[in-house]
Amino acid sequence: MLTRHRLLIADNSIFFRDALAQTLMSQIQGLQVDSVKNCAGGKQLLAQNQGEYMAVISGLVLEDAAAGAMLDLAAEYKIPAIALTSSLDRETRQLVMDRDVIDYFFKDQDGLEGIISLIRRLISNRKHKVLVVDDAPTYCAYLSALLERQQYQVVVAHTGEQAVDILGRRSDISMVMMDYQLPGMSGYDVIRIIRKQYSSTELPIIGISGQTDQQIPAQILKCGANDFMYKGFTVEEFYSRINNMMDLLLSVRELKDAAYKDFLTGMPNRQYFYPAADALIAQLGTETGELGFVMMDIDFFKQVNDRYGHSIGDEVLKVVANCIRTESQRNALMARLGGEEFCLLTRGVSDSDLLARMDKLRALISDTEIAISGKSLKVTLSMGICMRKDETLEDLMAQADQALYTAKEDGRNKVVVYQSQSSF
Numbered sequence: 001m002l003t004r005h006r007l008l009i010a011d012n013s014i015f016f017r018d019a020l021a022q023t024l025m026s027q028i029q030g031l032q033v034d035s036v037k038n039c040a041g042g043k044q045l046l047a048q049n050q051g052e053y054m055a056v057i058s059g060l061v062l063e064d065a066a067a068g069a070m071l072d073l074a075a076e077y078k079i080p081a082i083a084l085t086s087s088l089d090r091e092t093r094q095l096v097m098d099r100d101v102i103d104y105f106f107k108d109q110d111g112l113e114g115i116i117s118l119i120r121r122l123i124s125n126r127k128h129k130v131l132v133v134d135d136a137p138t139y140c141a142y143l144s145a146l147l148e149r150q151q152y153q154v155v156v157a158h159t160g161e162q163a164v165d166i167l168g169r170r171s172d173i174s175m176v177m178m179d180y181q182l183p184g185m186s187g188y189d190v191i192r193i194i195r196k197q198y199s200s201t202e203l204p205i206i207g208i209s210g211q212t213d214q215q216i217p218a219q220i221l222k223c224g225a226n227d228f229m230y231k232g233f234t235v236e237e238f239y240s241r242i243n244n245m246m247d248l249l250l251s252v253r254e255l256k257d258a259a260y261k262d263f264l265t266g267m268p269n270r271q272y273f274y275p276a277a278d279a280l281i282a283q284l285g286t287e288t289g290e291l292g293f294v295m296m297d298i299d300f301f302k303q304v305n306d307r308y309g310h311s312i313g314d315e316v317l318k319v320v321a322n323c324i325r326t327e328s329q330r331n332a333l334m335a336r337l338g339g340e341e342f343c344l345l346t347r348g349v350s351d352s353d354l355l356a357r358m359d360k361l362r363a364l365i366s367d368t369e370i371a372i373s374g375k376s377l378k379v380t381l382s383m384g385i386c387m388r389k390d391e392t393l394e395d396l397m398a399q400a401d402q403a404l405y406t407a408k409e410d411g412r413n414k415v416v417v418y419q420s421q422s423s424f
């Protein structure tokens with residue numbers, strides 16, 4: 001479902017207002033923009049639509065109010081404010097920075113592009129949690145307020161032990177801001193512990209220090225932090241460093257997605273699957289937990305391509321992948337191994353449960369009417385299952401493959417469980 005976001009623009013120039021609103025709406029999906037020419041109009045909309053606006057973009061000077069009035073109004077409603085200005089002399093810059101604005105832009109083409117990327121960033125920031133680690137509650141509150149103004153979600157820890165505990169329990173933290181001087185476990189120790197679990201591109205850490213000792217940044221960076229700031233930073237420096245770090249994180253995630261996700265179905269690909277499956281099997285170690293491997297293959301898929309064309313074949317692959325995803329999500333590692341072949345590795349699912357779930361999936365696919373470009377078709381899926389303990393991935397796959405071969409030989413649209421020679 002598309003999430004909707006709403007913005008308020010206030011500016012004297014109808015030309016700039018309209019250009020900005022149109023460009024933003026055309027470039028950012030799901031964005032709704034209201035625009036007003038003065039502070040009175042802005043005041044009315046803010047009162048009418050409380051809790052609706054993700055940001056206010058306002059000219060510094062509006063025709064009916066003192067300079068910066070609309071930005072102050074946005075701050076009263078706790079809405080991030082972005083200033084528009086035609087000049088940036090020392091006095092104007094001070095006027096902007098004295099307010100709770102998250103950024104300022106010139107009213108020109110560069111400014112327009114800057115605003116678009118900032119709004120995109122704010123929308124993206126909403127999905128990210130930053131862990132702030134500082135023993136001083138007032139400083140924690142200050143950092144949290146700065147981060148929340150950029151729409152980040154904030155999680156707070158007051159000691160190193162708390163930070164380690166939070167990161168051990170939840171993997172949804174995107175970045176850590178860490179004061180190095182903490183009671184008990186030091187910031188250095190915490191960073192070293194974090195780095196054993198997460199690399200610097202998986203979880204960026206920005207070290208912070210209230211002391212001006214020049215040894216501190218070097219030591220923090222050597223322990224594994226990505227960046228460092230002294231507590232006397234300016235707001236612009238703070239946002240630049242945070243945003244640079246978030247850009248790095250997102251670029252790495254994009255690269256990983258491109259390398260490990262099948263571009264057609266969005267499922268993990270074989271490059272992702274093999275090491276992840278090896279790790280899952282190794283984790284099992286001496287534990288006595290059931291391990292199941294399912295090899296799946298769409299029946300007569302060549303005929304689908306031959307009869308309906310390759311692009312419809314692609315759509316069929318997506319539909320089948322979605323069925324596999326929704327029916328197999330619990331305790332499973334799944335992948336598109338290639339072509340019309342998918343696989344599933346389960347852990348801790350009993351033999352009878354796995355067989356029942358796979359048969360339900362088989363029935364779901366054979367019953368699904370796939371409607372594409374005015375055509376309607378059905379496909380079936382054959383599956384081979386191997387349910388064993390103490391097997392290597394290679395053995396599991398070979399045995400499931402053998403069972404899949406039997407399912408195809410027996411007429412397809414079947415789930416066959418591998419039987420070892422000794423059980424005959």
Ligand SMILES: Nc1nc2c(ncn2[C@@H]2O[C@H](COP(=O)(O)OP(=O)(O)OP(=O)(O)O)[C@@H](O)[C@H]2O)c(=O)[nH]1
Nearest residue numbers: 297298299300301302303305310311313314339340
């Ligand atoms: N549309 C589409 N077709 C693909 C893709 N990858 C592989 N194929 C096709 O999948 C078909 C697989 O055909 P076969 O291996 O002969 O198997 P089958 O027709 O499914 O027959 P059985 O497996 O024996 O039931 C080939 O025609 C491939 O070209 C893809 O990404 N998109």
